[in-house]
Amino acid sequence: MPPVNSATARAQRRGGFGDALLALAFSFVGLGNLILPPVAQDVLGVDYLIIAFGVLGLLIFFRIRRVVTSPQVWLWSALIPLGALPGFLVAGMNSYGSLKLFSFVTVFLLALAASAFVDIERGVAYTTRITLSVAVGVSLLSLLLQETTVGGRATLFDLNPLGVSRVTGLAIVIGAIFALQGKRNRPWYVLFAALGLISTSFTLSRGPLVSAFVALAVVLGLMLFVRQVRSSWIVLLVIGSAIVTWLAVWSGWFQFAEAFFRGDSGRGHLFPFALQQFLLNPLGIGWGSFFYAGDIAFESDDARYPHNLFLEFAVEGGVVALVALVAALLFIARAASTAFVATKDPLVLAVIGIFIYALVNAQFSSDVTGNRMLWVSMALAAALASYHRQRARMAPTLASDSDKPPTSDGRQASDRSRRGRG
Structure with missing residues (x-):
């Protein structure tokens, strides 16, 4: 990595x-929204989102100068609400549309908050470790209880198995990436990834498993x-995965394996219906309106949204x-991919893995309000990629300054001349 000047280093320490x-x-x-049971919020007496957004808002406010001077980190996020x-x-x-409006604001808020990190590498490392710890903890508890x-x-805790599996699936992705x-x-x-794989399999949720394998691919x-x-190694991993899949699903050794092929989980009729509505209304039917169209068509609570992020944006928001x-x-x-190719930073790779996992999973379950891990990973990926771009641009200047001979008082000539001009 290119050298960091002492002022930047002190600022990074203070922002820990x-x-x-x-x-x-x-x-x-x-x-x-995936694993906090209602009783946990009852104990606090306030919605956890209010607390979380309060923290994000306060840190954006106190670090507003950093946010304002880093538009390259958050400007992309304006695309989605606009x-x-x-x-x-x-x-x-x-009422449902108002919830989705709040979600679009959330995308922008998360991007702003990502630019408020004093040290984005440290921030991403903290977030990734917390996410992995929670995913492993949920995996262990689900297996033990x-x-x-x-x-x-x-x-x-009587939670939706799909929500639990979307968290345990993160243990597969992050654990495998860190192991590699x-x-x-x-x-x-490796143990964390294995725990995630086992606990996710027992939830009988196919989406998180498919998402994890796509992310790792x-x-x-x-x-x-x-x-x-x-x-x-990739050939060996593919062969090993094929053998494990055969043993788990088609060998008949595990009774629960048949459940993986029980129907389409109610998605089969929603996808073509949503596509039909989009083709009939290319400008959209209005945010939250699929709830009423789907409820009338199918008389089912599962029809509140298409269960596919692209179809949801298409049918409700339009082209x-x-x-x-x-x-x-x-x-x-x-x-993110350009940043990884240039730096080979494992943190960038971890964020890419989470991003792909959340994106693929969003094509099978939940809606724009529930796929918050996708927006989190996008905000972190943009901030980390911007950081590495800036480091790459600064590297030649910092290297040339360090090569210049010091003056009689031991300071770099370029630094002294800059202060004289100021």
């Missing part, structure tokens, strides 16, 4: 506590591209919202 608070708030926003605006104009605002639903799906990236504590990370592809892993979402996603994917 604030960065830790920001990371904790990011984790609460991303995971809270693209969503036509969807609020084609139909009147309803052995709670199940009427349908035999593993759960925890370094030898230090590798056995532990992308990660392995990037590692292969920068030659951090040999192709022979403008869909294009804005795709543009934002492509920007993040390109920025």
